[in-house]
Amino acid sequence: MRVMEGQRAKLECHVVGCPQTQLKWFVDGAELSSSDEFTITRRDPVCCLVINEVLAEDEGEYMVTASNEKGTVSTSAYLTVASKSPQCVLFSRPTLYSFGFDRSEGPL
Numbered sequence: 001m002r003v004m005e006g007q008r009a010k011l012e013c014h015v016v017g018c019p020q021t022q023l024k025w026f027v028d029g030a031e032l033s034s035s036d037e038f039t040i041t042r043r044d045p046v047c048c049l050v051i052n053e054v055l056a057e058d059e060g061e062y063m064v065t066a067s068n069e070k071g072t073v074s075t076s077a078y079l080t081v082a083s084k085s086p087q088c089v090l091f092s093r094p095t096l097y098s099f100g101f102d103r104s105e106g107p108l
Contacts, residue, residue: 002080009051013064013075016045021066025049028060056081 003009015021025032025040032049034040039050051058063076 001077002082003051003054004082005054005056005084007054009054009058009079011049011062011064011077011079013047014045015047015064015066017066017068017070019068019070021068023047024065024067026063026065027058051079054079054081056083 001009001011015023023040023042025038032038032040037052039048039052041048041050047064049062049064059079059081061076061078063074065072065074
């Protein structure tokens, strides 16, 4: 998944389990929880992780695990953060005109 820096990213998965599963989200192995930066929601069967404003340091492997007494399953996706391209500023060189005179013939 590729997202521009400063944009919102949404990772979504569908989970069905009986008995109900416990979900955990991770980035590069570190567990995540809802905060100002991340919003985690679950409305069965859809669970979502939203990165409210993607920063360069948010790039990495995101994984969600679903566990119950029957076992654990997981899926992952790599988030690539594209930096905002700097605005182009065009500089133009002034055009120089040269006028010369050949003393023997006058103006050219």
